[in-house]
Every structure is written in structure tokens, then in C-alpha cells.
Amino acid sequence: MGGALNINHLLFLGHGALWTIGLSAIALIGGGSFGFLVALGRVSPSRAVRLLAATYVQIIQGTPLLVIMFLSFFGLAALGLNISPLLAAGASMTIFVAAYLGEIWRGCIEAVPKQQWEAAEGLALSRSQRMIKVILPQAIRIATPPTVGFMVQIVKNTSLASVVGFVELTRSGQIINNSLFEPFIIYSIIALVYFSLCYPLSRLSRRLERTALHKKPALA
Amino acid sequence: MNAHVIPPAAPPNAPVVALRDVHKSFGALKVLDGVSFAVGRGEVIVLIGRSGSGKSTALRCIDRFETIDGGEIEVCGRRVDDARLDVRALRQDVGIVFQSYNLFPHLTIEENITLAPHAVKKVPKAEARALAAKVLAQVGLEEKLHAYPEQLSGGQQQRAAIARSLAMQPKVMLFDEVTSALDPELTGEVLKVIEALAADGMTMVLVTHEMSFARGIADQVVFMHKGKVHEAGPAGILSSPSTPELAQFVGTGL
Ligand SMILES: Nc1ncnc2c1ncn2[C@@H]1O[C@H](COP(=O)(O)OP(=O)(O)O)[C@@H](O)[C@H]1O
Ligand SMILES: [Mg+2]
Numbered sequence A: 001m002g003g004a005l006n007i008n009h010l011l012f013l014g015h016g017a018l019w020t021i022g023l024s025a026i027a028l029i030g031g032g033s034f035g036f037l038v039a040l041g042r043v044s045p046s047r048a049v050r051l052l053a054a055t056y057v058q059i060i061q062g063t064p065l066l067v068i069m070f071l072s073f074f075g076l077a078a079l080g081l082n083i084s085p086l087l088a089a090g091a092s093m094t095i096f097v098a099a100y101l102g103e104i105w106r107g108c109i110e111a112v113p114k115q116q117w118e119a120a121e122g123l124a125l126s127r128s129q130r131m132i133k134v135i136l137p138q139a140i141r142i143a144t145p146p147t148v149g150f151m152v153q154i155v156k157n158t159s160l161a162s163v164v165g166f167v168e169l170t171r172s173g174q175i176i177n178n179s180l181f182e183p184f185i186i187y188s189i190i191a192l193v194y195f196s197l198c199y200p201l202s203r204l205s206r207r208l209e210r211t212a213l214h215k216k217p218a219l220a
Numbered sequence B: 001m002n003a004h005v006i007p008p009a010a011p012p013n014a015p016v017v018a019l020r021d022v023h024k025s026f027g028a029l030k031v032l033d034g035v036s037f038a039v040g041r042g043e044v045i046v047l048i049g050r051s052g053s054g055k056s057t058a059l060r061c062i063d064r065f066e067t068i069d070g071g072e073i074e075v076c077g078r079r080v081d082d083a084r085l086d087v088r089a090l091r092q093d094v095g096i097v098f099q100s101y102n103l104f105p106h107l108t109i110e111e112n113i114t115l116a117p118h119a120v121k122k123v124p125k126a127e128a129r130a131l132a133a134k135v136l137a138q139v140g141l142e143e144k145l146h147a148y149p150e151q152l153s154g155g156q157q158q159r160a161a162i163a164r165s166l167a168m169q170p171k172v173m174l175f176d177e178v179t180s181a182l183d184p185e186l187t188g189e190v191l192k193v194i195e196a197l198a199a200d201g202m203t204m205v206l207v208t209h210e211m212s213f214a215r216g217i218a219d220q221v222v223f224m225h226k227g228k229v230h231e232a233g234p235a236g237i238l239s240s241p242s243t244p245e246l247a248q249f250v251g252t253g254l
Helices: A007-042 A047-061 A066-080 A085-111 A113-120 A125-166 A169-180 A183-214 B055-062 B087-093 B109-121 B125-138 B156-164 B185-201 B211-217 B244-251
Strands: B017-026 B031-041 B046-050 B070-075 B092-095 B172-176 B203-207 B220-225 B229-233
Touching: A007 A085, A007 A113, A007 A125, A007 A169, A007 A183, A007 B055, A047 A085, A066 A085, A066 A125, A085 A125, A113 A125, A113 B092, A125 A169, A125 A183, A125 B109, A169 A183, A169 B087, B017 B055, B031 B055, B031 B070, B031 B203, B031 B220, B031 B229, B046 B055, B046 B185, B046 B211, B055 B070, B055 B172, B055 B203, B092 B156, B109 B156, B125 B156, B156 B172, B156 B185, B185 B203, B185 B211, B220 B244, B229 B244
Parallel strands: B046 B203, B046 B220, B092 B172, B172 B203
Antiparallel strands: B017 B031, B017 B070, B220 B229
């Protein structure tokens, strides 16, 4: 490379942006699945399971994502376990997102009125029937706006994967800047791309929140 | 051959619900202090008393929403105070309707009603739907089958909640102030449904503040005061109470 910013640089950035989206998707799917289990664990009738899930959330929420990234890439490598930047970044994001989404979703499950549990109990439904047929469908509605809102955090946090050499948007910007020395222009472009990914998500989240407020059980 | 797997049948004249010297505290607060009453098949028992006198707690103990500290509760031949009780079997025999109807907002009225018969009693879907139509007709809401709870008035929601309980074909129904959350002009339609159930021979325990309704429907009135059955007897005790507490209670209207 070298010289002035040209179409190849932009294509390279575009490629990085696609990986930012890809890593966000991995984080959402992996962290969402695992986070769902964390949320169920947090409201489990078993004390041991509740404690385990709470401990997990506490530890991850008390650890910077950057440190989780370092641990899963350099830490594991030092122990003789070499994993690719993609695997390290994907696993770190999954572990991180699971703790936060797990906690958000626990709140949504608990936001379903206690009387709904009792009505379901009075009808002799089993615990899992109460959860699946009565509580979760209502919790999912409550969870949609904050979950979409949290996706903004996911997208922004994928930039930390640059530290393990994963070439997403931020890392591809660094690479181009190393040859062009145009940090203001390049990082402005990158900021603009992040903004255009995040802004629609936060708009959507706010709109969902408003509609949820105005007509409670909207969708059928 | 398999006679020994059939549970011993309760004697034909055994009470459907019986509380014997039931004690229940929440922490230091004694809420039920030796409560006893019995409900025979087809009987209607009305619990009355001031707010905080333990009426709701007594109902909740019958359906094992609360566990008791002392005494006995028997429902349809089952010992509810037994730690090994099959709670879900108990709840198939007991229908309970609360003050705040608690319909499931994400389900249509039909789905609200078919959920438990299908999931718990394994009634096939088509049969459960026929059942839903039948119980809805019983409460006069047959045209609301496909409506969502939010589309109904409070009175209609409460009738739908009653229908949902009836679809489980309970042996006894518990009603806890089911008209208290309703606008006065909507209470009548709900009380009428309960009266029709009583006329049909349903065994019921109900808590109400509607004194004229209580007078009309009760086979037995139980007046609770400070966690005790202070006075009990036929509906006539409402017109000629023998304790000053009941006299004062009916005198104040509510
Ligand atoms: N789960 C509970 N925990 C603590 N106190 C309770 C609980 N449920 C009821 N109580 C208390 O028990 C007393 C009796 O309540 P309740 O049975 O609801 O009376 P009633 O239905 O006659 O108004 C009240 O003082 C109430 O605050
Ligand atoms: Mg009460």
C-alpha cells in the first residue's frame, strides 16, 4: 500500500466492517444461547444453580473484555493451546455477552408479574410448562427493546478483538494507517461506519420501547 | 388384581374441604390461629371478615400456595399438610380464581382455557377446544373465543378466568374477592355466573365483601376475626349476629 487513500483501502475497510458484523453475529448467537441458560440459572429453583450462575455473572461483569480477550488468546497460547484470533475473539465475546444478556433477561423474567406464576400454578401446570407456556413468551416481549439496545454494545465491543490480531474494522483501519499515516481521515471513516451500524439499532430499540409502553401486549 | 393401586375412596359423605385447627404465621405475625371449617359436596361456604383477618391465607392454604404450621387440611381425600402431597394432583381438583383475573395476556381466551387441559390432562386439542366453547358458553362469553384478554372488560376477563378454571373440571372452586377489582356496574355479571355455578351444584369456598350476594348464596357463613373463626353458621347469622364483632362488621356495610 502507501500513497494516498484509494479504492483498495476502502475495500479493505469494507472487508473489516464485514468481520465486525460477523463477529457481532457470533457474539449475539453464542452469547445469546449461553446467556439464555445463564438467565434460567439465575431464576432456578435450585440454590446451587442460582449461585453458580450468579458467580459467573459477577466474575465476567468484574473483568474487562480486553482482559478476557488477552486471556483467551495469549493466556491459552502460553499454556500450549494455540487458537486462532477468530476463535479467541468469538469465545471471548460469547463469554462476555452471555453474562450481560443473562442478567438483562433475568430481569425480564422477573418482571413478569408474580400473579402470572400463581395463575399457572393454580391450573396445575408443571414448572417447565409454566416457564415455557406462560412466563417466557411474556418475558421475551419485555426483553426485546433492551436486547436490541445491547446489540449496540456488542458491535462497539468487537473493536477490542483487534488486540488479538483479529482483522475487523478497527484493526483494518490501524493496518491502513500504518502505511498511510492519515489517522484523522481513517479513524473518522471508521467512526462513521460504527455509527451507521449502531444508530439504526439504537433507534429501533427506542422505537420498540415506545410501542411496548403504549400498547402493552402488542404482537400476537 | 389391581385393587391395591386404587387410592382408598373417601367416604361418600366426607367433606370436600376440611380445615382442622389450622395455624399459620408469617414470621412473627400469626395469621391463622386455629381455624376449622368443613365444606360438604355441593355446599357453598362464604368467608367474610375485615381486611387482614386471614381469609385469603385460608384459601391459599387449601390450594397449597402456603404451607401450614399446624393442624390439618383435607381436600378431596388428600392431606394437603402432608409434605409428600402431589401438589399438581391437588390443583387439578381445586380451581382457584383471584381478585386480579390473571389471564395470560399473550394468549387468546380460547388458548388461555385449553392450555391446562391439554398440557396437564393431555386432553386432545380438538376436544380441549370443544371444552373451551362449552365453559365460555357457561359464563356467557362464547363470542370472545378468539379475543385477547386486553380486548375484554374487567368483568368479562374475570368470567373468562372462571371459565379457564372450570375447564379443568375441578371438584371444588375457590374464589378470592373476585369482584373487588371491578367497577360496581360490572360486579353483577360475575356474581351471576357464580350463582349459576352454585345452582349447578359446584362445591365452593368464596371470600366476598358483597353481603347481599353472600346472604343469597351461602349455605354456611364463616366470619373470620383476628385469625380465628369468630362466628359461623347459616346465612341467617348475617341478619342476626350473636357476636358484637360480626354485628359491627355487617353493620358497617362492608
Ligand atoms: N406472604 C405473606 N407474607 C407476610 N405477610 C403476609 C403474607 N400474606 C399475607 N400476609 C399478612 O397476613 C395477614 C392476613 O392476610 P390475608 O390472609 O390476605 O387477609 P384477608 O384476605 O382477610 O384480607 C395480613 O396482615 C397480611 O399482611
Ligand atoms: Mg384477601
